[in-house]
Amino acid sequence: MIVDTFFSEKIAHELHNDPDLKTLVECCKRPNWTQWKNAVQSELDSLTKRKVFTSAIPTPPSIFPVGYKWVFVRKRNENNEMVRYKARLVAQGFTRDPVLILMKHILRLLVESPSDF
Numbered sequence: 001m002i003v004d005t006f007f008s009e010k011i012a013h014e015l016h017n018d019p020d021l022k023t024l025v026e027c028c029k030r031p032n033w034t035q036w037k038n039a040v041q042s043e044l045d046s047l048t049k050r051k052v053f054t055s056a057i058p059t060p061p062s063i064f065p066v067g068y069k070w071v072f073v074r075k076r077n078e079n080n081e082m083v084r085y086k087a088r089l090v091a092q093g094f095t096r097d098p099v100l101i102l103m104k105h106i107l108r109l110l111v112e113s114p115s116d117f
Contacts, residue, residue, distance in 0.1 A: 021072040032085070036072065039087035047089065067092035 021027050027036035047053060059065050068091055075084040 020074065024070055027072060027087075035085040036087065039072070039085040040070070043087045043089055 021030070021036075024040070027033060027040075030036065068089055071088045071090055073086045073088075074082055075086060077083045
């Protein structure tokens with residue numbers, strides 16, 4: 001397989017000097033904010049069309065809602081030219097309830113070796 005090292009180095013250099021953005025605030029400060037704004041609006045329109053959002057309801061004190069974050073990606077073609085700006089709203093599923101984790105652990109122990117209890 002032949003690898004174009006010049007092309008690979010050029011892409012690596014550009015990605016190092018201009019990494020993908022991490023927050024909406026970073027996007028707002030960029031000269032290409034209009035493209036990012038359109039990408040965010042497109043994602044929100046898609047989520048609305050698929051009825052992902054519902055009306056807001058109060059969260060009970062024992063429930064920890066799942067967080068979210070925006071992921072921003074610039075899609076490039078084979079010549080490393082910018083083709084599309086993409087924004088995705090993703091859930092942060094690592095929110096955990098410590099009591100629930102403990103209960104699952106105890107139940108697992110009970111099922112695996114009930115005679116020990």
